[in-house]
Amino acid sequence: MDFDDRRALTIGSAPGNDLRLEDSSLAAHHLRVTVVGDSFRVETLDPGASFQIGDAATRAATLPPRSIGVGRFVVRLSHQRFPALIVFDPRSPRFAEFKGRDYYPVDLGYRIVVPLTPNPHADTILILSTRGNPRRAVRAGWFDFQLGGRRCRLEASRLLEPGVGENDLAVFFRDATTGKETYGVGRYVDPERLKDGRYVLDFNRAYNPACAFSEYYNCPIPPRVNTLPVAVRAGEKDSHYLAH
Numbered sequence: 001m002d003f004d005d006r007r008a009l010t011i012g013s014a015p016g017n018d019l020r021l022e023d024s025s026l027a028a029h030h031l032r033v034t035v036v037g038d039s040f041r042v043e044t045l046d047p048g049a050s051f052q053i054g055d056a057a058t059r060a061a062t063l064p065p066r067s068i069g070v071g072r073f074v075v076r077l078s079h080q081r082f083p084a085l086i087v088f089d090p091r092s093p094r095f096a097e098f099k100g101r102d103y104y105p106v107d108l109g110y111r112i113v114v115p116l117t118p119n120p121h122a123d124t125i126l127i128l129s130t131r132g133n134p135r136r137a138v139r140a141g142w143f144d145f146q147l148g149g150r151r152c153r154l155e156a157s158r159l160l161e162p163g164v165g166e167n168d169l170a171v172f173f174r175d176a177t178t179g180k181e182t183y184g185v186g187r188y189v190d191p192e193r194l195k196d197g198r199y200v201l202d203f204n205r206a207y208n209p210a211c212a213f214s215e216y217y218n219c220p221i222p223p224r225v226n227t228l229p230v231a232v233r234a235g236e237k238d239s240h241y242l243a244h
Helices: 093-097
Strands: 008-012 031-036 039-044 051-053 056-058 060-063 066-070 073-078 084-088 111-114 116-118 124-127 135-147 150-159 171-173 187-189 199-202
Touching: 111 135, 124 150, 135 199, 150 171
Parallel strands: none
Antiparallel strands: 008 031, 031 039, 039 060, 051 056, 051 066, 066 073, 073 084, 111 199, 116 135, 124 135, 135 150, 171 187
16 A cells, blocks of 8 residues: 555554454554654554564564564565555465466576676666656666677666665666566566676576566566567566466
8 A cells, every 4th residue: 555645554453544454363443654754653553452573562663664563464664765555464365376486497607797887977767667656766887798699788776765775786677588488577686796896697596576476566667778689598487477
């Protein structure tokens, strides 16, 4: 559930809550979540109500984006400059339908060590997303490499969002397998910085965005310039949990 223009949302088992979760372990008016800058203030409302941070039960806390336990549910406090609450229900039929994730065999030919060509201007860009909420990012630079005998270039960005570190680069890409063997939106790979300043791009670790499993996620869409001219048969395949 998106906060939209609201600063706070209430959760409980009774009608009238912003987010009603029907479970006997929840109070009628269980808790309130308030957006406070880049964090969330979580406070219980009814006497005896509590929520879980890890293994500890508590009644109030100011938290960065993370997950908390509310009864049988897991509630993700998601920011991304578009605050939202994402609810996971262990009794959802989706859990029974989940058969795991499918991957290509590991191929070290898809593990590349490459320098980053830094962007001299480091401009701020908007990356389109699957739910229409653009994600702000810094265009950090480019990776140039050879793959399958072809010259390739990928743009690296750093999301301007809570919890993203100064050196946390992301690469969102498409390739010749996209929409056929791999997820139709594209895949992500996280560059690993080495001590000598170069980066490892290991496409064996390429993974599907969360929107491959639920339409409620707001996932970055790979920019057109990050379409590779080759088939990257490494990393995660499309498990077809959602129709494209």
